[in-house]
Amino acid sequence: MKTFLFMLVMLTGAVITAQAQQTTQAKKDTTVTELxxxxxxxxxxxxxxxxxxxxxxxxxxxxxxxxxxxxxxxxxxxxxxxxxxxxxxxxxxxxxxxxxxxxxxxxxxxxxxxxxxxxxxxxxxxxxxxxxxxxxxxxx
Incomplete structure (x- = not known):
């Protein structure tokens, strides 16, 4: 049970990190296209x-x-x-x-x-x- 909970927390953290990187990249692309x-x-x-x-x-x-x-x-x-x-x-x-x-x-x-x-x-x-x-x- 502890292993399952640990894996769930790690997976959630990885998904949140990936989403944050995509959002940052989208803002960067918008800034570049405005120029x-x-x-x-x-x-x-x-x-x-x-x-x-x-x-x-x-x-x-x-x-x-x-x-x-x-x-x-x-x-x-x-x-x-x-x-x-x-x-x-x-x-x-x-x-x-x-x-x-x-x-x-x-x-x-x-x-x-x-x-x-x-x-x-x-x-x-x-x-x-x-x-x-x-x-x-x-x-x-």
Missing amino acids: IGRYTFPDGSVVEQVEVTFDSTGLNMVSDAGTSVLQKLGVDSFALVSFQGTAVFKRDENKKVKTVIIDAVGYHLEGKKEDTAAATRPVALLPDMHKQYALAPLTR
């Missing part, structure tokens, strides 16, 4: 835009200047490994990521995150495109 997207910089900046992506190597920042792995320093701050710099993501009052501040290789850049809804707006033009490429009806 993913395209950030644009003012005209005349060293780079016009950067794109934050996630792949098997982790979080990356891709631009015309090159690609760098983002190594986590804090909640929303990362080291730009390839450029010996930092990237800090700023959120609004609703905790939504709005900007990124990059300090690397002597440059200070502030970019705004593109709205994902704005990126899909050109698709709304498709219904009118049929007028330009109208096909004659088939006749027999």
